[in-house]
Amino acid sequence: xxxxxxxxxxxxxxxxxxxxxxxxxxxxxxxISIVSQLLAAPEREMPCGTxxxxxxxxxxxxxxxxxxxxxxxxxxxxxxRSMSSLRDADLEARFPDLLGxxxxxAPQSEAP
Amino acid sequence: xxxxxxxxxxxxxxxxxxxxxxxxxxxxxxxISIVSQLLAAPEREMPCGTxxxxxxxxxxxxxxxxxxxxxxxxxxxxxxRSMSSLRDADLEARFPDLLGxxxxxAPQSEAP
Numbered sequence: 001x002x003x004x005x006x007x008x009x010x011x012x013x014x015x016x017x018x019x020x021x022x023x024x025x026x027x028x029x030x031x032i033s034i035v036s037q038l039l040a041a042p043e044r045e046m047p048c049g050t051x052x053x054x055x056x057x058x059x060x061x062x063x064x065x066x067x068x069x070x071x072x073x074x075x076x077x078x079x080x081r082s083m084s085s086l087r088d089a090d091l092e093a094r095f096p097d098l099l100g101x102x103x104x105x106a107p108q109s110e111a112p
Numbered sequence: 113x114x115x116x117x118x119x120x121x122x123x124x125x126x127x128x129x130x131x132x133x134x135x136x137x138x139x140x141x142x143x144i145s146i147v148s149q150l151l152a153a154p155e156r157e158m159p160c161g162t163x164x165x166x167x168x169x170x171x172x173x174x175x176x177x178x179x180x181x182x183x184x185x186x187x188x189x190x191x192x193r194s195m196s197s198l199r200d201a202d203l204e205a206r207f208p209d210l211l212g213x214x215x216x217x218a219p220q221s222e223a224p
């Protein structure tokens with residue numbers, strides 16, 4: 001997990017991740033799409049600029065923040081890029097089978 | 113399912129239940145507790161007046177409405193009583209394993 005986290009950004013410890021906050025984070029089509037794209041990415045990590053989305057950039061940034069603060073993703077800066085990665089191992093440790101059950105039921109649609 | 117539904121109240125058809133709305137409905141400690149109490153009830157049905165909760169009655173009614181409109185519960189009137197029941201079979205048909213994965217990870221706490 002070395003270098004996965006930007007210390008300047010809040011990320012909850014695994015033990016402090018709350019079920020209701022994860023469910024809230026996943027209760028939005030854009031955020032579900034972000035998780036879906038990360039699941040398909042190499043190492044489950046992507047530069048924020050490479051996501052597919054059709055909302056305003058500021059709205060997209062808001063969604064990234066909600067996912068980060070809920071404990072669903074890590075965000076770190078690498079030079080001028082912001083890299084997001086899925087905390088799937090942490091989520092599995094904290095809430096077994098939850099992310100899998102949600103994502104297998106997520107619509108396989110275009111990016112919203 | 114005869115007599116389970118009050119036709120005057122909106123309930124989505126099973127096919128119209130949305131993943132994001134179910135996740136939103138479950139993203140609150142009071143609503144998680146309502147589902148937990150229904151899972152433990154005979155026939156997964158309870159009169160609304162018998163739930164354990166520590167919020168205002170109007171707040172509780174709001175939570176019941178959110179669960180109903182998302183497709184998580186049925187609500188029907190029986191005389192002067194309002195009966196709530198879990199749509200666990202509908203949820204399982206629509207989103208296999210989702211409710212189980214959420215509820216097995218829900219804190220076994222006192223009613224919030």
